[in-house]
Amino acid sequence: MEDEAAEDGPVLRVSGTHFPVWTLGPGKRLCVWVQGCGLGCPGCMSRHTWDPHGGLARTVPSLLALWRAALAAGADGLTVSGGEPLDQPAAVAALLAGAARIASASGREADLLLYTGYEDGEAEADEARTAAVRHADCLVTGRFRTAEPTALVWRGSANQRMRPRTELGRARYGPHLHRTDTGSRLQVHMVEGEGDVRLYGVPRRGELRALERRLRDLGMGLDGPSWRP
Template sequence: MTVDTIRISRVAAPLTALGPGRRAGIWVQGCTIGCPGCASMDTWDPSGGASRSVADLAGQILELAAEHDLTGLSVTGGEPFQQADAVVALIDRVRDGWSDTDVLIFTGYASAAARRISRELWERTDALVSGPYRRDLPSAHPLLGSGNQVLERITSRGVERFGLAPGPTRMQVSVAEGALHLVGMPAPGDLDVLRERLAERGIRIDGVSWDDESAETR
């Protein structure tokens, strides 16, 4: 089934903290999995964010790819497999104009469950990070939010580009539309430490996305 719209939280580029190379990132809106400690609670509400035309969003990504000489597309959220048909339509349109991009998808489902939900999306994915976030299981891998998650290189392009060694995580910070966005994989507790350190300097952050008060990250 082809769909014409997709509900997203935001788009950002260029990113270097959400996969190898220089990337565009899309945060889809809506997730019902509800991992305790999720850093992206602002993306849970399926009626939040904004509905975008798939064609317009693909055009925006292609412009960003040309402008920033990007190498790949990361799709996170939110839960991409809960809008699988829309993400499939988006990837197809993006690849029509950007054939050498790789596609990295973050899902809270196990890989086999994601494949059952949408074989079409799973097969378009070069690399898949799968599994729910577990704040009690720290990870030493730059793309895994917790130690139970798995990075699976599905295609030959995924094998070629996603042989990432364990190592320090990267974080990016940007300010857009009145919100501070942190991109990357913070270790459990890091965001609260950041908030406490800023508070010690007299900088107070309200409405964060990693507790029940709401707002931005991942």
């Protein structure tokens, strides 16, 4: 794919998109991974999303077309992760506003979840970031900290907070606020023709190393995993 042109709508730089994803929020979800993150958490598994000039420019209308298709295919929600979504607040605001409008018109009860490495206070102190999350049903906030492993679902470290913000968000995420899961938390996706293995989800402590070992035992070495500096 090539960069999409700004004259076709607000542009978001993305690292990738995928549907269906089962490991980043409840149910079957469309995920949009935003490109660019300056927060630099040690141990981040998504270092390939750090470069703000990497990835692809996608227009919000083209991402919303993916959302429409995902809803038609039974999506339960949209997850926006990264990278750091709140470093592109205007485009993320447009994406979530459009996604909320489309979900409501579709008659499906589909929620919007956004991950950010900013702490609650940092996001709220900034007008553009506050506007960006206006339509989110739930946020997961806070830096990833290797020193604070957790078994809490959909969180990478114990300091990260899950914050339902709407009635739908409270109904969907309330039961999971303190739920733990010690099984595999990753969805493995092989990209046909590229030889790429993509991992979707928030791994539990040691899961990436265990997966590398399993693949090696099967004769498949990973070349340049995104979690290595």
